Amino acid sequence: MIQQQVDLRRFNTFGLPAVAERFLALTDEAQLTDPLFRQAPDLVLGGGSNLLLMDELPGLTVHVQLSGVTWADGKGRYRVAAGTDWNQFVRYTLEQGHSGMENLILIPGTVGASPVQNIGAYGSEVAEFITTVHAWEYGVGAVDLSPADCAFGYRDSRFKREPGRYLITAVSFDLSEPRALKLDYGAIRTELELRQIDQPTASDVAAAVTAIRRSKLPDWFFLGNSGSFFKNPVVPRPQYEALHEQYTDLPAYPIDDTSVKLPAGWLIDRAGLRGTGTPRVGTYARQALVLVNRGGATGRDVLAFSTQVQETVAARFGVQLEREVQLIGRCD
Template identity: 75%
Template sequence: MRENVDLRRCNTFGLPAVAERYLPLTDPAQLASPEFRQPPTLVLGGGSNLLLLEKIPGLTVHVLMSGIAHADGRGRFRVRAGTDWNQFVRYTLDNDFPGLENLILIPGTVGAAPVQNIGAYGAEVAEFITAVHAWEYGHGMVELSPEDCAFGYRDSRFKREPGRFLITAVDFDLSGRRPLKLEYGAITAELEAAGITDPTPRDVANAVTRIRRSKLPDWFFLGNSGSFFKNPVVARSHYAALQADHPDLPAYPIDDDYVKLPAGWLIDRAGLRGAGNEKVGTYERQALVMVNRGGATGRDVLAFSENVRGEVMNRFGVEIEREVQLVPNGTAH
C-alpha cells in the first residue's frame, strides 16, 4: 500500500491525478485481505477508458495480474484480468484461433473488456465470452455466465453496478470458425486497396490495424482514450428526417425500428473536427477522439466534451453519450 501516488502515467489521457491510497493487485490471494472487504474508489487496469478529474479519494486498486491459459487446446482460454488486450488478440491469431481480429489494437486490459463490452467494426467481445470470474465484495469469488453479465451496447452489469465486482479473469471460446465480419466499408476498402479478394482473419486484423493507426493518435505521444463518445441509436423516423437534409449520413440497422449513427460523423459535420484550444480538442483525423494537447486536466476535457455534446444536439437533435467513465464519479477500468 502506498499513499498519494501520481496516476498521470496510469491513464492514456495523461491527465494529472493522485490516488490517496494505491494498492497493486498481483495475486488473487490478496483479495482475502481486509482491504477488499469494501469496494475501492477506483479499479484501474490499462487506464484507457476513464477520465480522471482530480485527487482520487480512498483506495485505488491497480489490477496487474496477467497471463493466458489455453484451457483445452481447441480455442478455449482463461485470461487474467491484467493482461493487455491487444497482446491477447495477437496471441489468438498467432495460434490460429480467429474471431477477435476486428477488435485488434483496442487499448486496455482483458478485465476491462467485459465491463465496457468493447467492440469495433461490427464485433463485440460479448460474442466470445463464456464466463467472467470476479470478486464480489461481501461474498467472495463468483463465476458469472454471459447471461449474468447482462451485456449491452458498450454496457454490462459491471458498468451498471459499479463497486459490486472486481474482475479477476475472463473465459473465451474461439473454438468455432465464424464468418469474417466485413460489413464496414472501411475494412472492405482497405482489403481492396491491398488487392485481397479472399481475406483471412490475419488480413482483416492487418486492415483494422492500418485503419486504426491512420485515425487514432498514439496515446504515448498525444494523450487520448480512443473513442470518447458512443455511437447514438435513434428511431428510423428521426434518421429519415435527418437524411432529408444530409443524404450522405451513414446508418447501421439495429432492428426494424432503430438505427445506429456514427458519432464521429455527427461531430465532424457540426464543424468540430480538430476544434478546441491549446490544451484539449478533437483529433484532426477523427472527430470521435478527444486529445490532451498538453497540460489539460480532467475538468478541461469534461468541459470541452460537454460543448461538443451541446453542438451535436443543437445541429442534429441527437444526444451523444460519453463512452469514457468519470472518476471519482464511478468505478472504471
C-alpha cells in the first residue's frame, strides 16, 4: 500500500529530515509485476547509508525490504536478498567458515546497495565476489547481470551511471575459493600486532577492521553520518610528486605508472578541517573524511558545509574532492 507524506528521518543514516510525497515498502518480488513498476520510482531506498537527502522528495519512494540468505551449493556460494543488512551478511559468511569479505565488515547499508557503489575498504571491493546481480529492469522484467554487465569501477557501477533502469532484488556471491588475507591496508597489521596475533585468520582480520572502523567512525544511531563522505581522489603522478615535495608525509597509493590515489581524509585533516564546522554539521573529530549531523542538520546544511570543505582543499592542494554520497531531492 502506498503511504502519503512519509518522514524519512529513520530511513537514512544521516538522520536528515526529508518527506517522501509517496512511499511504498517492497516486501515481495511479486509486487514488481504491478504496472506501477513499468517505470522507475523517483527513489529506491536501501539502508540509506550513502545518501544526502534534501527536504522534500517528490514522487514515489520505494523502500526495499526484501531479506534472506540462500546457499546455492553449501560451499560458499550465496544468493542474498537486496534488503539484507550488509554487515550481518558478512558476519554470517565468516561464521560459516567462508573467508574473503572480512575487510568489508561493518560497512553500513544493505546488500542490494553494495553493487551500486561497488563498496570497498582496506584493499577489497565487493565486485571481487559478485557472480550475478539479480534485478528488475523497468519496462522489461527480471534480468540477471554478470560482473561484466555491471561495469564495476572505483566506487562506481552501471547501476550508478544508469539510474532509473534497474531495481536490484538480490545479489549472488562466490566465496568458495580460499583467498589470501589482505593485511597491508590501513592499520590492520598494527592492530593485529597490538592483539599479539602473528598468524591471523579471517575472523582475526574482521575483528581488527571492526576495531579500526569503530575507533574512526561514529555510530550513526547516535551521531548521524554516511561514513566516508568524499571519494579518495586520483591525481596524475606529476601532481602527486609536486605535492609530495611540499608535504613529505603525504600518503599515496599508486594506481598505475601515470596516476596515484590520495587519501581524502588526510587532505581534509591537513587543511585544518578535522573537527570543524557549525553547531549542526561538521567533520568528525576522529576522522576528517566523515561529516556528521551534530543535531538538527538538514540536507542543505550538509551540502553547504561539504562545498566549503571542497573549496578549502582545492585552494590548499589543488585537488578537487568528489562527493561519494548521492544527492537526492531538490537543492535549489
